Amino acid sequence: MKNLLHLNKYLFQYKTLLFVGTIFILISNVFALYPAEFVRHSFDNIQESISNNNSENSIHFTLLKYGGLIILFAILKGVFMYFMRQTVIVMSRKIEFDLKNEVYKKYQELSLSFYKKNNTGDLMNRITEDVNRVRMYLGPAMMYAINMFFLFLLVISKMFSINTHLTLYVLIPLPILAVAVYFVSNQINKKSEQSQAQLSTLTSITQETFSAINIIKIFRNEENSFTRFYEECKNYKYKQLKLVSVEAWFFPLIILLIGVSTITTIYVGGLESFEGEISTGNIAEFIIYVNMLTWPVASVGWVTSLVQRAEASMKRVNEFLASETEVKNLNTNNTPISGNIQFKNVSFTYPDTGIRALKEVNFKIKENETLGIFGKTGSGKSTIANLINRMYDRDSGEIYIANTDIKELNLFQLRRNIGYVPQDGFLFSGTVSENISFGNDVVNEEDIVQAARTAEITEEIESFPEKYNTIIGERGVQLSGGQRQRISIARAIVIDPIIYIFDDCLSAVDANKEKLILENLRSKTKNNTNIIISHRTSSIQYADYILVLENGKIIEEGKHNNLIQKGGFYAEMHQKQTTENT
Ligand SMILES: Nc1ncnc2c1ncn2[C@@H]1O[C@H](COP(=O)(O)OP(=O)(O)O)[C@@H](O)[C@H]1O
Ligand SMILES: [Mg+2]
Incomplete structure (x- = not known):
């Protein structure tokens, strides 16, 4: 993580956005938490009404009340999620802008021998690809990490306050999910990098063709040049297909583990409820909590791989930022120049x-x-x-x-x-x-x-x-x-x-x-x-x-x-x- 430390100066510069963003994330999570409770109340009310033989009208009113509350909280949560993106993601875009300019300025300072040592594609990549990856860390990765932190804190403490036994059972599949997603997203990243590299080969071949089109025509080289393109294009397709086959694992995996958690909730929750430890409403509430936790748990893996990529990219960027200009200006004073x-x-x-x-x-x-x-x-x-x-x-x-x-x-x-x-x-x-x-x-x-x-x-x-x-x-x-x-x-x-x-x-x-x-x-x-x-x-x-x-x-x-x-x-x-x- 030490390479990402360079970004701390920017985080400090935009600390207000980050701070306000964090508050918004917290608030949006609080609003996300309550609907599960409303669902529990609704279920418990139905049960109560059945056993008390209450009129249909009273349950009608209760259900509408909770339904309305759920909608209201969903809207409030949405509003704060909007604000959260407007602060954290905006911050990451601002830092991206500053970092790009910092790198470009450094490029211009460095002497010619630096340019002889590094090829153009590589230099271009650092200012585009690498900076973009760093931005993914500052924006999405950071936002999801903070979000995850609050959500876990709120949801898990809530679950424990209801029933320790059930909570422990329900949480078992989640770490497995996190690790699995980490491996899958690592594979996805690797494969997508390979296909990205192939795409740039393809682009440069095409570019070369465009700039040398007259020579190609005069030397009747169309066939050759097409074969070259065809081969590289085939290679690209092959790499894309490999990527797709890994990506195809992603959602089934998540859905499988959600399913396992849900079944566990119903099974263990049913037993607990039968023993009178919890109400049936609690089971419904838990199912919602489990669903709330799955996506963030899945994103632990994703965020980890984002941070790793950003670390590698920032290392490359830092290498440049740390390069010393061989030709230095040792004098900033006015020094008269003559033709001698x-x-x-x-x-x-x-x-x-x-x-x-x-x-x-x-x-x-x-x-x-x-x-x-x-x-x-x-x-x-x-x-x-x-x-x-x-x-x-x-x-x-x-x-x-x-x-x-x-x-x-x-x-x-x-x-x-x-x-x-x-x-x-x-x-x-x-x-x-x-x-x-x-x-x-x-x-x-x-x-x-x-x-x-x-x-x-x-x-x-x-x-x-x-x-x-x-x-x-x-x-x-x-x-x-x-x-x-x-x-x-x-x-x-x-x-x-x-x-x-x-x-x-x-x-x-x-x-x-x-x-x-x-x-x-x-x-x-x-x-x-x-x-x-x-x-x-x-x-x-x-x-x-x-x-x-x-x-x-x-x-x-x-x-x-x-x-x-x-x-x-x-x-x-x-x-x-x-x-x-x-
Ligand atoms: N940027 C460079 N990096 C490495 N070697 C160079 C570079 N520029 C020129 N040379 C080498 O230095 C020698 C002198 O080159 P140069 O001064 O460009 O010659 P001229 O201008 O008389 O054609 C040549 O052998 C050339 O290959
Ligand atoms: Mg010359």
Whole structure:
């Protein structure tokens, strides 16, 4: 149970709801208790009337009176049950909301290496499935547990006050019922988890088909893909049927044990009544008590398995909540950022793969300068960008920005001043404007248009049906790779950062547009530091300084002309690329 302790802070936060809910549960149970007594009175009255030869009229009145009372109490019980759900279940929904937000916030805090270690499905499950199970503990499980407690207390003490002997007999089947239901509901949970897992496999297969439908059609892969679906679907059916066969045990089991208790009541009660220990009305009363107890006893098993599941889920959630962010913000003060960047003997190994991506890298750029980083795929170019925007922290060496150790800068201020354009140009589903401003409310329309102009994407945006309000992405206009890249460039430009990092983001833009964008940037960003990462010499030939990387090492550096004169790797690649283009 120790994992569920994390939730105590929330229970404390919503203590009023929980407290009031508990009171409602108690009241509804009190109202549930009396009808059994009214039934006893009715029976006893009938008996009395028969032996006293009373008129039919008087019994008529008595029966109507008790009937009315039973209805009245049932209504009152119902009203308080309504209030009980309105408090306890509402509390669980509120905690679910808070917990989801807590987990999501934590997700956003955690560094990239965390995401490399955990797969997406797993992360999604924790915020949906696992949180939901925790909610089942806070809502239904807790409500039934409190309900059970009061009901047992009230009903059993009532039964004992009437006849100890009969009570003991009647209670015998109940523990058996509780244990049996526990086993059955455990099986149900296990089976339903298996079928749930199969369902998610099925979903991801279907999803994959949808997103790759064109490839499937072109390669005439329909048959194959159908077979795959068919097999998984069959598997799902099989798991569902197993679940159904276990579930089928549930109600018969309960009804059997209710039956046993009822028969015991009548048999033992009949004997007691014959001996004059209790009245016949008491037998009827006991039958009602037994029926009142069965469902809660059955739910002991159910609640236990709910709590166990919640405990397991909360353990998984807690694991995440307890994970430490590797990249920490050590400074919340204002720390001025400038375009002065220096790497001193910086080495870096990706923690998950053990790949040594940078080896003793040294360079320096001043404000207003442009640095070009050149190298083949996998040479470590993006890793330099990752270290500058602190997606990771370097292993050894030093990185200075504005002559301050990068770790001593306010992390959020640092990132706020970096305009990063990633390689893949990811866009969110939303309008063009939203994608450029990215929810940044200081950005106005004028800025957006200006940024689009710098990124040379205005012409295309103007041709879209709704211009800047056109929805792009999955449910809207589909953009080409180059258009996506240019919108991502506009997104970086709009925040007016001090440092620009263009990570190979011009690869899908044609040579003409590339040249224009670079010119725009040079005139717009002449007060900024630009880092242009590329595997094409054309993108970086105007840089003030160029680093040539291979296997994480700087193998050549200098200005474009010097590198060409040197006749090394860079010159060779330049030669190749320019002849290819002509
Ligand atoms: N997130 C990551 N986790 C583990 N290894 C990575 C990661 N990103 C890159 N690498 C590895 O580090 C090396 C350098 O990669 P990267 O800096 O992305 O190269 P480039 O940008 O020049 O193509 C490659 O061998 C790559 O496989
Ligand atoms: Mg890269």
